[in-house]
Amino acid sequence: MNVVVIGSGSWGTALAIKSALAGNTTTIYCRRPEFGKQLAIDHENKEYLPGVILPDSLQFSSDLEACIRNAQIVLMVTPSVHVRTSLEAIQPYAHKEQSYVLCSKGVEQTTGKLLTTVMSEILGSVGCNLAVLTGPNHAEEVARNLPAAAVLSTENLDVAIKLQNALHSQNFRIYSSTDLIGVELAGATKNIIALAAGIVDGLALGDNCKAMLLTRGLHEMTRFGVALGAKKETYAGLAGMGDLIATCMSGHSRNRSAGQQLADGRTMDDIMQHTNMVVEGFFATDIIHKMAEEHDIEMPITAALHDVLHQKITPAAALEELMGRNSKIEVS
Numbered sequence: 373m374n375v376v377v378i379g380s381g382s383w384g385t386a387l388a389i390k391s392a393l394a395g396n397t398t399t400i401y402c403r404r405p406e407f408g409k410q411l412a413i414d415h416e417n418k419e420y421l422p423g424v425i426l427p428d429s430l431q432f433s434s435d436l437e438a439c440i441r442n443a444q445i446v447l448m449v450t451p452s453v454h455v456r457t458s459l460e461a462i463q464p465y466a467h468k469e470q471s472y473v474l475c476s477k478g479v480e481q482t483t484g485k486l487l488t489t490v491m492s493e494i495l496g497s498v499g500c501n502l503a504v505l506t507g508p509n510h511a512e513e514v515a516r517n518l519p520a521a522a523v524l525s526t527e528n529l530d531v532a533i534k535l536q537n538a539l540h541s542q543n544f545r546i547y548s549s550t551d552l553i554g555v556e557l558a559g560a561t562k563n564i565i566a567l568a569a570g571i572v573d574g575l576a577l578g579d580n581c582k583a584m585l586l587t588r589g590l591h592e593m594t595r596f597g598v599a600l601g602a603k604k605e606t607y608a609g610l611a612g613m614g615d616l617i618a619t620c621m622s623g624h625s626r627n628r629s630a631g632q633q634l635a636d637g638r639t640m641d642d643i644m645q646h647t648n649m650v651v652e653g654f655f656a657t658d659i660i661h662k663m664a665e666e667h668d669i670e671m672p673i674t675a676a677l678h679d680v681l682h683q684k685i686t687p688a689a690a691l692e693e694l695m696g697r698n699s700k701i702e703v704s
């Protein structure tokens with residue numbers, strides 16, 4: 373298959389490596405031509421994935437039209453805030469034999485639209501396939517060929533299986549699913565809980581507290597997803613529990629690490645200004661909190677984190693507030 377990767381950050385680079393190793397002719401589209409030239413010279417993405425040697429077969433291009441016209445599969449791997457503008461640039465060259473796979477984790481910050489809805493708004497008239505790839509996948513490990521799994525979801529199972537076969541390889545198991553909304557929202561909402569997990573680590577609140585947070589966080593993520601049309605079972609799978617564990621427990625996670633810095637007294641703006649990497653949870657918290665209020669969905673951890681990010685309360689006060697909530701039945 374001809375695979376084009378849009379987004380040359382850490383995850384785009386890791387997925388391009390896996391795609392090339394799976395036997396696909398793979399090109400990373402580079403917005404900045406000089407960055408593409410540097411990747412080709414170094415065979416390494418020194419800016420976002422240092423220390424990983426890129427396969428010789430990987431290609432780099434800054435010609436968006438040529439990339440898209442020749443592609444059979446397009447992996448969308450920009451931060452969520454850039455998905456709409458990236459798709460608008462792609463749209464004139466898109467055709468109906470293609471599949472577009474969303475690999476970003478978020479919802480549109482300004483509108484609360486699912487990113488697959490954004491894809492559908494821009495590419496719907498083209499008639500191409502739309503899919504989501506998500507799961508417990510830290511780029512640093514996947515790129516080094518450590519064993520991992522992800523879930524690929526489209527509404528049409530035949531298409532899901534075709535994409536699954538194209539991207540599946542020995543150390544990167546791809547499972548298929550048709551719960552597009554569930555896998556997408558699970559990936560977006562786990563980043564909020566990961567920020568809170570970083571606060572738990574930063575305040576040295578212990579393993580019991582972390583387990584409580586993950587369990588109640590998963591409950592909250594599931595409640596939100598189901599209210600918007602997701603399947604509950606998806607949250608027990610790779611996109612839900614799997615990714616929640618990977619993100620909340622890992623030293624690689626930018627979201628978990630940002631939460632730890634919040635616990636140290638740094639502000640969201642300060643953290644964002646000092647990293648070239650995307651912390652999706654910062655964007656997700658605001659819009660998911662707003663959507664939860666609009667749909668009357670109870671999301672106490674998200675609400676508390678929202679107040680921490682906007683410096684209305686300290687992390688310690690947020691914890692006190694959450695622990696002081698009324699006792700309740702666990703599963704209702």
Ligand SMILES: NC(=O)c1ccc[n+]([C@@H]2O[C@H](COP(=O)([O-])OP(=O)(O)OC[C@H]3O[C@@H](n4cnc5c(N)ncnc54)[C@H](O)[C@@H]3O)[C@@H](O)[C@H]2O)c1
Binds near residue numbers: 379451510
């Ligand atoms: N890093 C991971 O381990 C990982 C794993 C799974 C999913 N994701 C998701 O993939 C998405 C991309 O994350 P990442 O970790 O690859 O990013 P990153 O933080 O490593 O890099 C930032 C990316 O933003 C791109 N960018 C900056 N300005 C842009 C613009 N104006 N238009 C388009 N792109 C622009 C950069 O080129 C770069 O690709 C996020 O939604 C993230 O949640 C990341």
Ligand SMILES: O=P(O)(O)OC[C@H](O)CO
Binds near residue numbers: 509511
């Ligand atoms: O580094 P994070 O926190 O953006 O997480 C990366 C992936 O989403 C983990 O699956």
